[in-house]
Amino acid sequence: MEKPNSTRGRVSPGLALRNFLIMAYTISVDGLRKRYGDVRAVDGVSFDVHQGEFFGILGPNGAGKTTTLEIIEGLREADEGTVTVLGLPPWPRNSTLLPRIGVQLQASSFFERLTAREQLQTFGSLYGVPAEKADAMLETVGLGEKADVQVEKLSGGQAQRLSIACALVHDPELVFLDEPTAALDPQARRNLWDLLREINTGGRTIVLTTHHMDEAEVLCDRVAIMDRGRILQLGPPAALVRGLDAPARISVASGLLAEEDARALPGADTVSDDGVSLTISTRDPSAVVAAMAAKDALAGVQIHGGTLEDVFLELTGREYRA
Amino acid sequence: MSTFASFKSLSRAMYLGFRRDKGALFFTIVFPLMFLVIFGGVFGNQTTSKAKVIQIGRVTVLDQARAHDGAELGKIMSITGGTDRAAALKKVREGDADAAVEQRGDSVVMHYSAADQVKSGTVRGYMESIVQTANIAVTGRPPTYRMVPEQVEDDSTKAIQFFTPSLLGWALASAGVFGASQTLVTWRTKGILRRLRLSPAPISAVFGARVVVSIGIALAQMALFLAIARLPVFGLKLQDSWWMAIPLVVSGVLAFLSIGMVIGAWAKTQEAAQTVTQLIVLPMAFLGGSFFPLDGAPGWLQALSYVFPLRYLNEGMLNVMMRGLGPSSALPQIGILLGISLAGAVVATRLFRWDAA
Ligand SMILES: Nc1ncnc2c1ncn2[C@@H]1O[C@H](COP(=O)(O)OP(=O)(O)O)[C@@H](O)[C@H]1O
Ligand SMILES: [Mg+2]
Numbered sequence: 001m002e003k004p005n006s007t008r009g010r011v012s013p014g015l016a017l018r019n020f021l022i023m024a025y026t027i028s029v030d031g032l033r034k035r036y037g038d039v040r041a042v043d044g045v046s047f048d049v050h051q052g053e054f055f056g057i058l059g060p061n062g063a064g065k066t067t068t069l070e071i072i073e074g075l076r077e078a079d080e081g082t083v084t085v086l087g088l089p090p091w092p093r094n095s096t097l098l099p100r101i102g103v104q105l106q107a108s109s110f111f112e113r114l115t116a117r118e119q120l121q122t123f124g125s126l127y128g129v130p131a132e133k134a135d136a137m138l139e140t141v142g143l144g145e146k147a148d149v150q151v152e153k154l155s156g157g158q159a160q161r162l163s164i165a166c167a168l169v170h171d172p173e174l175v176f177l178d179e180p181t182a183a184l185d186p187q188a189r190r191n192l193w194d195l196l197r198e199i200n201t202g203g204r205t206i207v208l209t210t211h212h213m214d215e216a217e218v219l220c221d222r223v224a225i226m227d228r229g230r231i232l233q234l235g236p237p238a239a240l241v242r243g244l245d246a247p248a249r250i251s252v253a254s255g256l257l258a259e260e261d262a263r264a265l266p267g268a269d270t271v272s273d274d275g276v277s278l279t280i281s282t283r284d285p286s287a288v289v290a291a292m293a294a295k296d297a298l299a300g301v302q303i304h305g306g307t308l309e310d311v312f313l314e315l316t317g318r319e320y321r322a
Numbered sequence: 323m324s325t326f327a328s329f330k331s332l333s334r335a336m337y338l339g340f341r342r343d344k345g346a347l348f349f350t351i352v353f354p355l356m357f358l359v360i361f362g363g364v365f366g367n368q369t370t371s372k373a374k375v376i377q378i379g380r381v382t383v384l385d386q387a388r389a390h391d392g393a394e395l396g397k398i399m400s401i402t403g404g405t406d407r408a409a410a411l412k413k414v415r416e417g418d419a420d421a422a423v424e425q426r427g428d429s430v431v432m433h434y435s436a437a438d439q440v441k442s443g444t445v446r447g448y449m450e451s452i453v454q455t456a457n458i459a460v461t462g463r464p465p466t467y468r469m470v471p472e473q474v475e476d477d478s479t480k481a482i483q484f485f486t487p488s489l490l491g492w493a494l495a496s497a498g499v500f501g502a503s504q505t506l507v508t509w510r511t512k513g514i515l516r517r518l519r520l521s522p523a524p525i526s527a528v529f530g531a532r533v534v535v536s537i538g539i540a541l542a543q544m545a546l547f548l549a550i551a552r553l554p555v556f557g558l559k560l561q562d563s564w565w566m567a568i569p570l571v572v573s574g575v576l577a578f579l580s581i582g583m584v585i586g587a588w589a590k591t592q593e594a595a596q597t598v599t600q601l602i603v604l605p606m607a608f609l610g611g612s613f614f615p616l617d618g619a620p621g622w623l624q625a626l627s628y629v630f631p632l633r634y635l636n637e638g639m640l641n642v643m644m645r646g647l648g649p650s651s652a653l654p655q656i657g658i659l660l661g662i663s664l665a666g667a668v669v670a671t672r673l674f675r676w677d678a679a
């Protein structure tokens with residue numbers, strides 16, 4: 001016998017609205033948890049990613065970035081929580097969703113002893129991409145000259161580019177990149193940033209993890225700062241820094257200004273002199289700079305605002321160490 | 323993105339990876355062929371070596387025999403001349419020659435060493451028959467009785483006839499088990515499997531590719547084995563139904579692949595997979611009858627040999643390629659090998675993991 005006030009078969013207005021919103025988001029993650037034995041790798045993570053957004057997950061090693069990403073990609077099953085990607089659940093393996101997403105795994109995974117071109121053609125053909133299109137992608141990531149080099153002989157940066165090319169070869173709407181610039185030298189990192197921006201301007205949604213603060217600041221529309229399986233703060237990098245009310249740091253060459261005099265300046269909080277430069281930390285940089293100008297002590301002045309590093313320090317009480 | 327396109331490109335990737343792997347090429351193709359050449363060469367010409375006889379001075383009967391029938395005599399003994407009796411006897415004593423022969427009046431004296439009685443017995447037999455023939459010739463009458471020697475083994479039991487299918491069986495077993503277990507473990511530990519899992523390619527395309535590439539390699543191995551064994555030096559002779567070895571080889575490869583897939587699905591590291599593969603393939607090769615014929619082996623060993631799939635493959639191939647049995651004689655072995663393949667595939671599917679952890 002059916003209960004008189006059964007709601008079975010009817011969807012409450014709240015739930016309908018939520019479903020509608022989930023459909024509107026490219027990714028919707030709610031209350032995600034994943035444990036490995038005693039380790040809470042992901043410990044209650046929720047966020048949404050909009051279409052066309054460049055979304056970053058920033059955190060030190062072991063924060064749970066990869067685990068979060070792999071649950072969203074459908075490589076791992078969450079212990080708790082829900083994930084919707086392009087309106088579909090990624091777990092269990094969902095072969096209607098797979099062609100629409102592109103993934104670059106943290107550990108690059110290539111077929112052994114194939115050349116860059118063969119590699120990309122092989123991956124492409126799994127998605128029905130013709131060989132010429134795969135070759136064109138090789139040019140896009142700047143590996144045209146390395147087409148016939150076996151993957152084992154590519155440099156770190158080249159391998160990373162190839163790995164990204166493999167994620168993009170079938171022109172997915174949504175791209176996941178797990179620490180694409182880790183282990184690259186600064187020059188290679190900057191080159192890769194240009195490539196990533198290009199990918200994003202095509203209207204694709206990108207989700208990127210990184211442990212480099214500067215990378216998140218430069219590339220991402222919004223950043224989730226993650227530590228110990230939790231998201232500590234989420235928002236556009238500039239807003240996070242501004243919201244922090246972090247002190248600015250003003251530094252000049254040592255010897256221009258005595259430490260005591262500097263401390264006496266209006267607005268100066270702390271002062272340090274390491275023998276090379278004198279640094280004044282302040283929440284009122286304009287007052288300090290004006291006073292320094294009056295003392296004619298502005299030669300070679302540098303002013304640094306707050307960074308995501310300060311945000312991390314503020315949130316965790318720990319120095320940020322990737 | 324048809325399954326077939328995925329299957330084709332994965333097969334190509336696997337084949338190229340194999341062709342460019344010098345170690346794998348050596349161990350699956352060259353190494354077994356080396357065994358074939360060595361075994362076929364060593365045991366292939368196992369005719370007893372000629373008796374070495376030193377003739378001291380003039381020995382009339384020997385000279386006559388040589389003049390009369392030199393070619394025949396040359397096949398069974400090599401006769402060197404010498405006048406120094408002491409040196410000749412020393413050589414016999416030291417085993418450098420099998421006998422020394424001299425003539426004293428009407429007697430033919432043969433010096434021999436008791437050290438190698440088989441050899442000296444053989445030479446003695448030859449010498450007696452030479453003397454006997456000479457005696458008959460002296461009477462001027464044709465001999466009444468003749469002896470025609472004939473070896474019971476004909477060409478078909480020459481060593482190459484045994485070693486070609488048996489060593490081929492071993493080569494297929496090792497290539498099949500290694501190929502499957504290594505692909506699976508390497509692809510898993512290197513993250514290729516999880517990368518494939520993120521593509522729409524079905525798993526069947528991954529396994530199908532491995533199977534097809536392995537069968538292709540196996541047929542190439544078979545062709546090379548037969549081509550080399552049929553060189554005049556080795557002189558392999560195939561029986562009418564030899565072609566039945568092709569379906570045998572295919573079903574054998576399936577069986578070995580499924581064993582390899584079980585190992586590959588179970589093993590966590592490449593080293594573990596390699597060790598277990600060796601632990602299975604080597605005993606299987608020995609006890610499955612790849613290195614020596616099991617016909618003369620004790621009963622318990624023969625019974626044990628049927629534990630190994632290789633035994634069925636070897637037996638089936640020997641039957642159709644060498645023993646001249648009809649095509650249908652291979653059907654039981656094919657059936658058993660396919661059964662093993664199926665059982666292995668079921669277990670491997672159960673154990674299969676995309677991910678290293
Ligand atoms: N497969 C696994 N088995 C056990 N522990 C794991 C596994 N993967 C990750 N972990 C643990 O979970 C935590 C989060 O790891 P991960 O998601 O890789 O972090 P990140 O990518 O931010 O460096 C770490 O403590 C890590 O040791
Ligand atoms: Mg990681």
